[in-house]
Amino acid sequence: MPESLFASTLHALLHILTALLLPPLIPGLINKVKAVMAGRTGPPVLQLYYDLAKLSRKQAVFSRTTTWIFMAGPAGAVAVGLCAAMLVPFGHFHAPLHFQGDVILFAYLLGLSRFLTVLSALDTGSSFEGMGAAREVTFAALAEPALFLGFAALAKSTGSLSLSTMLAHTGPLLRFSGPLVLVLAGWAIVYMAENSRIPVDDPNTHLELTMIHEVMVLDHSGRPFALVLYGSSLKLLVLSALLVGPVLPRNVGPLLGWLAFYLALGILAVGVGFAESVMARFRMTKVPQFLVAGVLATAFAFLLMLV
Amino acid sequence: MAWYLIVLPLVAAGAAFAISSPMWRVRILTTTAILHLVGLLAALGGWGTLPAGAWLGLDALGGWVLLVISVLFLVCALYAPAYLALRPDRDGRIFTGSLLSFLGLASLLAQSQHPGLTWVAIETTTLATAPLIYFNHNRHSLEATWKYLLIGSVGIALALLGTFFIAYAANMGGVEEPLLYGRLMRYSAHMSRPWLRAGFVLTLVGYGTKMGLAPMHTWKPDAYGETPGIVGALLAGGVTSCAFLALLRIYAVVSAAGEARFANELLVGFGLLSMAWAMVFMVRQLDFKRLLAYSSVEHMGILVLGIGIGGNAAKFALFHLAANALVKSVLFLSAGNIHRSYASKQLPYVTGAIRRTPVSGWLFLLGFLAITGTPPFAPFISEFNIAYTALTTGHPWVGTAFLALLGAIFLGMSDTVIKVVFGTPSAQRVRTPYKDTFATTAPMIAALTLALVMGLWLPRPLQDMLQSAAAMVGGQP
């Protein structure tokens, strides 16, 4: 869409602000929904903001086994998350950074944040965190192809290699057409795996042996832990944006567009909260099959587009 | 023709046999070798002009082969003094005498233009080299000599019959004495085909036995395994070359008579069979001297294969004759040194040669690499070109088989060689006083260098000589 320079700067600013400020809201929303579903009052929606503020003032305690990587991990993850956020379109406006091939960069930034998290987990030498790290990389190996096959499908339909155009205008691929639905289904699975939500992982159980993400950050505290929490919520936002992008209404005005985006985010969060409160998490051994289903879904999407 | 090339070594042989001082004997040996090479180079100036009707004369083919033998002999002669010094127990008389008389007879062979004379030369070479094989005077060397003599004599008897056949073929064609090769080739059109073919088959089997083509090669591993390395070098590079030359002469007549296709099929068949047979026995071969013997069988196979393929390959078969002789001398001499230092030539006992005899160990390794066709050593050039000609001139399957066999042989040979050369010397073997010295290694280094140079550059006159020798084998008189 032809935009004036002013408009686009405005959009960019809004985009950046959203990326910086919005993330902690989403987990809060999800938890609220879950609490309500469970008939509890639950923590306030802004709880995570409070936690972050408190943690950033707290003195950190850390294992003497660790090296600088232990600290650098969370920081890097946040930085990476922000960069990734600059690539994803929020709604139907071009992301602040968009160029041919940013899809791949986006996917690899996710990989990078995983790498850093895993390393800072291993840095403690705790067998629990080692276990978590092992699971993280194992499941990611299955999530990655699903993500890329989805990109492949979209790229083939739009002929573009940039998220901004790929997600915003899915070309001949109509919304709610078979392939797109399959892609989104596959990505939904990726979404749960990457953000360690139920049914892949349970963000707020405390049985170390059953956890993936939580168990990797057992030893973090203080500011690093704040970064960890913020980073994961950021990841949640980014992937949500990826997920809602294609289904948003097109060719609406800027204001409506942004509103639609926020609304969609909210709906997604509520949906996640709902899902988490009605279903239990899988046994560890079931998770791979679940992820394979995601791969198959995206693969079918690609094949469907050829017929 | 050059009488002195024949006479000089024979006289020297007589002298070496007569005098008693070992020191003088080896001096005679080395000086004769040097003089022979010098004289040969001088004589080679005129290889082009061969007087018709001469029984003796130095043509391109004979000149080339004799040059190879002479160089090889020089290498061995330079090695001999140090070796004889190591073996005071043995009588150097017969040894030196036989060596020198072999040189004389080889010169006779190379210059002979008459099949009968050629045959006589080969026969006498056999007799002259028999005492060399018996050098060690133990049961094994006796057995080896017995096999060498009896199998060799039977083979040569067949060669004589073959020569008779060809003579009869010529006789039926109305060709009278003297049956010089030149005349045979000129009148080959009239010769009786059946006799000619039968004659070729007989000479092929006969001289093939002497060369060591499978399956007539059976004396070879025993003989090479039981003789000193120096004799092995001379047999593998010299005696075989003599037999090969004799075979080539007959082949030239046959191909001049237009029977080349018939002969080529036989040669290719024998070549491949020899390589395959050698391969079978080189895999897991624990005795590294027998390994070299089989490698010699393989390379005889390569020679006849090249001739059989013909054209460019024939030329490079002749080139390979030289390459093989040089590298084989390195291999046999270094193997001899290693054998001497370990007092064994069996694998479990001989390991880590680069630690006990560094120079010989490295030379053995390099020689192995050279003989298996590693550029830029000379054998690579010939093997490459033979393969290339085979693949591109209508023998694709022969070429493929050739390369496959080369590969398999490399696998088999490398296994043993690496075990011998690397690792730590095994504790079971007591260390003999032998140590690498300049005298026992310099000749090998020289030979290897020569092989290297040949791979990169060959003087123009030698190239021309090679060319016309190949043409001669091809049947142009």
Place this chain on the structure above:
Amino acid sequence: MFHDILITLTVLTNFTLVATSRIHKSIQVAAFQGVLLGLLPMTLGLGFHVHILLMAAAAVIVKGWFIPFLLRRALAKVHIHREVHPYIGYTVSLMLCALGTGMSIVLAHNLPLKPGGPFALFVPAALATLFTGFLLLVSRRKAITQVVGYLVLENGIFLFGLMLIEDMPILVETGVLLDLFVGIFVMGIVINHISVAFDSMDTRQLAELKD
């Protein structure tokens, strides 16, 4: 005519050689064959060239007397009289010999002869004798018997050489005489070393070098 009879006798001696088990006898027969071959040149009606006489003398003296003499002496040294347990039994040897003779005849048919020579039987006989020599070499165990085999093989070649004696005497003489010399040389080894190094002359003991 006469030479045909001699040739026939030669072929018959072949059969006797492969059939006999006593070493003395085989030496005798070999000597007899040598004499036959020696007489053969005379009967060809080629006149009495020096060459022909030379050949005849060489054959009769060396093959008929000298070599048998040496062999008998060797035999006296080691006390063996029979070729026991040959690799190939005597009856089988006989059959093989017959087979070989047949093959030689077939082969000879494929080798056209100069018209009008007295040599009709020479080629088959020569090949048959050659084959017999081989048979003895292959099938016997004692070194002496193998030497006899080698001599018979030579006889075959000698027989063929006679066809060329007229036209190219030098070739034939040098060849044949040298061959005889080698025969003697080989025997020298047998007699002077093998019987010493290995107490009997059984060539089974000469099979230590192998893969």
Place this chain on the structure above:
Amino acid sequence: MVAPAARVARVVGMTLYLLAILFAAVSGVPGLFSRGFGGKGAAALMIVSALLGISASAWVLYGGSGSSIMLPATATISWGLVSFDPIAAFFLVPVLLLSACASIYGISYWDDHHQEGAGKVRFFLGLLAAFLALLVGATHAFVFLLAWEGMALMAFVLVMTEDREAETRRAAWIYLACTHTGTLLLLGAFAVMAGATGGFAFSGLPPGLASTGKGTAMFVLFLLGFGFKAGVLPLHFWLPPAHAAAPSHVSSVMSGVLIKMGILGFVRLAAWVPDPPVWWGGILVVLGALSGIMGVALALGQHDLKRLLAYHSIENIGIILLGLGLGLIGKSTGHPALQVLGFAGALLHVLNHSLFKGLLFLAAGSVVHVTGTRDLERLGGLGRSMPRTAAAFLVGAWAICGLPPLNGFVSEWLIYLAAFRGLAHFHWGLSLIALGALSVIGALALACFAKAYGVVFQGEPRSTAAAQAQESPSAMILPMGILASVCVGIGLAPVLIAKPLDRVLSELAGRGQGLPELGSLAGLSWLSALAIPLLMLGIILWKWSIPKPQAKEQPTWGCGYLAPNPRMQYTASSFADGLVQGMSWVLWPKAAGGRVRGYFPFPRRFQSHLPDPVLDRVAEPGLKGTAFLLSTLRFLQAGHMSIYLLYILLTLLTLLVWMVV
């Protein structure tokens, strides 16, 4: 008639190139005479050679003109040709850079006082570098084979350095056998090629040849010959043992550049062929996917640090082949974009892999040097005792996983772009294969290097040797620093290598075919635009999160268990177990040992390992079986002379009968 200036300009590159070869070749010579000075002398000469060579490459790649010289005639092959064209210039850079780093490293890694035969190692390393440098410029069958075999043999001797170990001898033999087989295949290929073109010089092949039977035979032979060297599955099996057995700086040169010479071969082939059939590219893509996935999968299961790295070399060769294959498809179907992106990605990955794999092997070497073991399960916690080595290894791991903002990402990104663009074309299936393979490889590589770095450098030391580790001397750190900084440099400013790549690409496209510039197809500058803020942001946040000095240090939380000890840490095997078990249907891991039973169990051992599917399951049993079959033929020479004479008789009879019939 060229102007003198132009003539001078033409010879500059070649002169420098030849000088570089010369210096490299002699670099080991001083070491043979003086023990003390040897290492430094070799390093100095090699550095000079690297400077000369790299400036020569720069000259050619940034606009200077390449040139070629004729070597004198041999007895047999008319001319030997060496030409210093952009391709040679491009490949020369990693060769000399890595050799120089290796020889600096060698000063203290393999010094005269501690190791046997240090002079030998230096001498042959110099020769190896020289042969490699000659090989990149060889454009004639004879010179090519000469350099090829020379390189292979030097490498063989270097692998054999510790020949007292039986394992080393075995590894070296396997390597020698494979490389020689490869050479024979190449020999056949060149023969066929010369038969078709009538010359041994690498001129462009005549159009239409590639699709004939001759062309097919040639391609297959080249594929096998170069594949052996490059370590393409299933011809990879020599690679892990050889890399594990060799001294680490040698492994870094071998893995960094030696196996790339197989790729060089493919690149040359791609340059000669004007009209490659599509299936050529297709085969490369399929083989690439296979090598990539299997390579990284096998790497996951290793617990020998150097074997792990070796398997990753196979994986990266696979990635390079994916790029080459896509480029080749582009060339045959006439899609310039595909061609540019695929080839550019492959070439850049060649450079990148040699950088970070060299770096990784040097770092691994310094670990081995200090702790004396390659076994992951006995290492750990080295990040604190050897911070520099750890940092170097981290950079290498980061880059090899293809993570932004390092160089590994740039090349994989280009190949991804090629694959994505390929989706739009007719042969979308191959592109999809490439895409899927790349994504799987990326994820698995990340897992594998998280494991490697985590187990070696993080946590608690698992053995006393690891506990007493000290940082390696600076002569070993310096080369790692150089390589690491180049990795970062390319990652941050990939624009700089766009022009050289364009030069090589135009060479690859063949004469007269204009290609779009790489810069116009891939927004390389965007990467830098994003990478730099990313780093800054990360550093700022890191600084912010670093706790005050008086921060409390505690032992790692044992989740309530009070007496944790180092042996309780998650091991390398258990880290990879999930993935290995998941892929057990292709990997066939072997496990021995029982599970723990009862309330008061006795001590139990458990060990698992991952045999190489080709070497341990096919090649070795096959060779053993063949050898046995052949040994059953030994009866043919039982020593009985009668039998021997019988052979002669039978031969004679057969031939006579054959003649008559």
